[in-house]
Amino acid sequence: MYKHILGATAAVATLVVPSITLAQAPPVRLSHALTLKPAVDRLHPPVVSQVAIHPAEKLMAVAGDDHYVRIMEISTGRVLFTLKDHTDWVRAAVFSPDGKTLATAGNDQQLLLWDVQENIQLRSTGEFPSVVTALDFNHDGSRLAVAGFADVIAIHNPATGDVLHKLKAASEDQRTVCFSPDGSKVAAAGRSGVIRIWNTNTGERVRDIRAHADRIHGLVFSADGSKVISGGEDRTLKIHDAASGHQLASISTGDAKTFSVSLANDDTVATGGSDNEVRMWSLTSYQEVDHVAGHEGTVATLDVHGQTMISSGFDTTIRVWDLGTAQKSPPVLTVPVSRFSK
Secondary structure (H helix, E strand, O other): OEEEOOOOOOEEEEEEOOOOOOOOOOOOEEEEEEEOOOOOOOOOOOOEEEEEEOOOOOEEEEEEOOOOEEEEEOOOOOEEEEEOOOOOOEEEEEEOOOOOEEEEEEOOOEEEEEEOOOOEEEOOOOEOOOOEEEEEEOOOOOOEEEEEOOOEEEEEOOOOOOEEEEEEOOOOOEEEEEEOOOOOEEEEEEOOOEEEEEEOOOOOEEEEEEOOOOOEEEEEEOOOOOEEEEEEOOOEEEEEEOOOOOEEEEEEOOOOOEEEEEEEEOOEEEEEEOOOOEEEEEOOOOOEEEEEOOOOOOEEEEEEEOOEEEEEEOOOEEEEEEOOOOOOOOOEEEEEEOOOOO
16 A cells, blocks of 8 residues: 655655774763644644664654654754654664665554655564564665564564564564664564574574563664664673674663663764663773753653754654764665755
8 A cells, every 4th residue: 555645756865874893982061952732633742752863864763652653853953754654653664775765664563664665654574473672774774673572573574564474582572673784683672681683594593682671662783784783671781792692791870770772873873761861882992972962751762863853752752862973984775865864
């Protein structure tokens, strides 16, 4: 089923997309803060469950408990379009690496794929058997992992909607899923505190890592795929060797439960927590190297792309941070020119 949502077919342009290359803790500075307003048919602004930066770094998708996904300009906060086809809380949103596809999902169990280049919404993947809490594309966008309140991690082909694998999860409450940088592995975690890793191609379980004593909310591989970093409700940040499962570090996050984890650069990971702060951690010294405040509620979601980090959560505001990282010449990426990338 196709539905035109943005107008004419997009043209294609060549854009420069920065990438972080220095293995240093980036100096974090607040660029600006955005306050969300209620939709015209809602009384209150949404609690934000996910922010996703488009690879062109001009726009972001903002998903919330008001059932909507807003496509917003990062620099101004202007809402360009509101996607309204979900019928319940939208918990997950992610752009494909080439910027051509946006995937969204949540409490209504629908997995919707929005074709950014053709400016249409595609429903091709059916329904997940439960609430969906997390989505992730692999490195080339050929696979989409889906996790939620079920003991199944589904691996989809986003081009066809086919389910390639149904992987047995470690519990029926999965909160986070991620591919390794080369796409060869996929990992998921949730209520059990166990990180389960599978071979993406075969669907074979590779190993379980008993990482946390409580629910895991955030999970990410290091840039080279050698480490897996996780955070959750037991107030620790754990770093494990992805190949062996050996624990490399266990770092206390103080009074803060961790609700979001995102890789900031090759040597730094960012976390958002219940103390309303964003903290930066070194993956070599295993120490906190910076933290920034400003939110007045739990930081439930983080995304980093190039020099930009975006945080949001329970206080219904979005804060845009400048990482100010020195870079080499950025790669060239071809992305569609439309309201998603202008």
